Amino acid sequence: MKKQINNVAMLIAIIFIVSSCVELDLDQQDAASSENWYQTSEQFRQSLNEGYRSTFFPSDGNDGAYNPGWDDDVNYRTNLGPIKSGTVDSNYSRAKNDWTNMYKAITRILTVLEKIKTQSGVLSSAEEQQFEGEANFFLGVYWTYLITHYGDVPFYDTPITIDESFTIARTDKAFILQKIYEYFDVASQNLPVSYLSGLEYATKGAALAFKARAAIYMGDNATAAIAAKACMDLNAYELHPNFEELFLSSTKESKEIIFKLPRSEEFLQTINSNFILYMLPRNEGGYGSVIPSWELLASFECVDGLPIDESPLFDSHNPFKNRDPRLLATIVPFGSLKDGDGLSPDSGSRHMAREYNPHPEHTRVFNYLTSSLETNKDTKSNQNFCSFNGLLFKKGIDSDWADKIAANDLILMRYADVLLMYAEAKIELNEIDASVLNAINEVRDRAYANSSFSNPTVTTTDQVKLRYIVRNERRSELAGEWLRYMDLIRWRLADVIMDGGHTYGLAPIAANADPNVIQENSDLMVNVVNPGNWFWGLTPQIDENGVADFMPLVDAGLAQILTTTSFPSHQYLWPIPDDERRLNPNLTQNEGY
Incomplete structure (x- = not known):
């Protein structure tokens, strides 16, 4: 059997350079190997633009539409990904993909940096200084991601051969951190302010x-x-x-x-359309399934600077009332927002082109485009798979998302x-x-x-x-x-908060259902509560870590547990991918995997 070449080695052997315009249009124009490239300043520019790919800047907390939310701020219905379910193992796909992409990026940028240092007269002194600064910036960012997620990792600061890649062992993260500081220092010295x-x-x-x-x-x-x-x-x-x-x-x-x-629509650099659908309300053609947690809603202080369990301004029936203004910009609000606004707990608010109101009695909502009422798809009375806890994200989402293309x-x-x-x-x-x-x-x-x-x-x-x-x-x-x-992770609170924790949602129909509400589909798990119990019938208590306790609401039948989360302590570091360890016997594994 032919010996397989692992991801790192493969990417060291072949470097693809993608061209772009100065505004970071990353659509591929042409490609070349490092052997016949770097003949002009523009080719150096195009090579460095490769380092700005979003793939090389992975977000923490979002594996895409099917596994968003690694923390206590974001829920996805009753689904838990590997991190919140505590099931990360040495074949965890995100850990494998990020390992591959980071070493791909490092290999490419090290090659560019070597060419910058050995070029003779192709670049002006100003170009050489800036390009070297950008390359060092990228290396600082990429290595930071590796050591903060995997701990000790194989380190090299010049391009290595395929054979070397099969033998290189893990380097102490403390040593790599000092190299990261050096990269950022070179970058800050060489790069302009603007x-x-x-x-x-x-x-x-x-x-x-x-x-x-x-x-x-x-x-x-x-x-x-x-x-x-x-x-x-x-x-x-x-x-x-x-x-x-x-x-x-x-x-x-x-x-x-x-x-x-x-991002821009012009260059087809937009948010993944599937993810947009998961963030949008059902009234706007989305799924309303990637949602803010109740814990996040509870964490914003009241306008007197006190947490909700200490402030006399907090109203559990109107959880958006008298709260830090960033709450209303982060989560779609409903109910009364401040004294004297004339609104009640069952009031909605405009979000995009329609009223948003998860209250079970509001089976119809106002469409501001047509100036008419229409079926409310964001209440459990009509749609069982709308937001499971009544909340939706608002931050960064507006009418520009309506055509399912967003270029934030x-x-x-x-x-x-x-x-x-x-x-x-x-x-x-x-x-x-x-x-x-x-x-x-x-x-x-x-x-x-x-x-x-x-x-x-x-x-x-x-x-x-x-x-x-x-x-x-x-x-x-x-x-x-x-x-x-x-x-x-860095505060060492992930296991404290998520190991044995829960996600919470609206209560199913229960003893305190309002008999006056006509249920269009009686077999749905409809959250219908007496006016005195909407939205939260009790004020959750906040602990020393800022975490809200919703179990009293569950015990009172005013809420339900959607999931039970788990975070074993070994997940503070991700595993070294098994594929890499099979091909490089010098790679040890992190504890617990």
Whole structure:
């Protein structure tokens, strides 16, 4: 039998270069090997553009439409993927694919970097400096992903041969982390703060911000604080004035965005249409199946700065009322939103072209395009497979999604994240000063800027209290951006929260059903409760980790458990893929696999 070549070796042997325009049009124009390429500046540019592929920037928490949600912020009906069911093994497809893609990316960029360093007169000094900076930025990002997900991994900083790839062993992640810092340092030294309008390449700020992320993910708070502060001191970024607007497909330019992958319909760079369907309400032709968790809904504080179980402003029947304005921009609201708005718990709100109202008595909703009522497909009274907990995501979703094509830019680093990383790192170092409070309050001020409420300013300097505040602030600010999973991993809370935890949904028909509601299909599991029990009949209690307890609602028949989650401790690291270990006997396995 011929000896198989493993993924890493195969990708070292053959490098495909895909051309694109300066605005990162990644559609393939032509291809060439490293042996007959790199003859012009444009060929170097096209080779580096390959590094911006979204495949090489995988999101944490989304395996696509059929396995979204690795954390306690996102649910998918009653489905659990391998991470939340605790069934990750050495053949876990996501771990295999990401391993392959990261080494593919590293191999390609190392080849480009070698050609940059050995070229003679093809590039101007300015081009050589920028291209070397971009290559180092990519390497820093790619290696960060590997060590934060797999721990010790095979490391090399120059192209290696196929034979070497069969023998290379795992390298201590602490050593690789120092190399990552070096990559980002070279990148930040070589890259400009900004480019001419229309160019979307990595910048000095991106290198500093991603260095801060690498450091904070690995528990190096001192380096994280320094890198984040250096990014802040560039004075190149500021928070977008409108939180909700920032994430819409129409927002293509913002001083808050530090690094993104542009999407456009023109170049067929859009969100996967299947995933769009899973996010859209059924009233808009979607499935309403990828949904915010009740835990996420409960985590947003009230406008007095207190958690829902401490604030006198919280109304369990109107869970969106008097809450952090980012909640209304993240989850589609319903019911009363503030005192004096004239709304009641059974009121809906406009989302896209229609009213959204999951209340079981509202079997018809208003269509704003036709100015008429139509069947409400987002209530359990009419459709059993609408949102299982009554919630839908709103962040980044608007009428542009109606034709099932969305071109929202993929924002991978923004200034709010840098501010919160700086604050967190300084809190963990117990170096709490005015700069820490200013960073947190700058983010919170923007959150409240377009509302009728004022930011309940953070003033405490107590380390334990601030740790809770900044962690919850990250959850509120970054919800739906696929960063929660790695936060739980680095805080060592994934097993605490998800091992033996649950996901919750609306209660089935029960003793407190309203007999006045006409059920169109009596065999459906219809959630119909008396007015005094909608939406939550009780206020859930919040623990020291910001996690809500919904079991009292379940015990009272006001909610049901949809799934029971599991997270064994060995899943803090992913397995080394079996295929790789069979072909390279020097690759050891992570504990537990």
